[in-house]
Amino acid sequence: MFEKMQRVFWKALTPDLVVDEAKRVAQPVSGLAANVVAALGGASNLKSQQRVALTRVRVELKDSALLDATALRAAGVPGVMTLAGGVVHLITGLET
Numbered sequence: 001m002f003e004k005m006q007r008v009f010w011k012a013l014t015p016d017l018v019v020d021e022a023k024r025v026a027q028p029v030s031g032l033a034a035n036v037v038a039a040l041g042g043a044s045n046l047k048s049q050q051r052v053a054l055t056r057v058r059v060e061l062k063d064s065a066l067l068d069a070t071a072l073r074a075a076g077v078p079g080v081m082t083l084a085g086g087v088v089h090l091i092t093g094l095e096t
Contacts, residue, residue, distance in 0.1 A: 032057070035075040040088070041066025047086070055093055061086040 031051070037043055040059060047060035061067060064086045072080050072090070079091030 033075060036072065036077060036090070039068045039071035039075055039077075041068075052089075055091060057090045057092055059088045059090060061088060064088070 032040075032049065037046070040046060041061060041063060045062050045066050047062055049057060049059045052058045064082065067080075067082070067088060069080050069082075077090050077092055081089040081091065083089065
């Protein structure tokens, strides 16, 4: 019982770090605008995507070298946080 409560507590504080559900395999342009997908290197470059908050989308890329941060900002994504392993967090605001 305590372990379950502890897991719920940490999940609330760090939703990215405590995995409790499988990631969705990315569908072409599912929930992301076409120009955002193009700036991420195209639909074929997306491994998975997951909305982790109202204002943030976590995307795993096959090749992070294809990411164009300037094009993402031009597409209306105000913040881009690149992490290790091809993981990118898109700070989208309330709209994608």
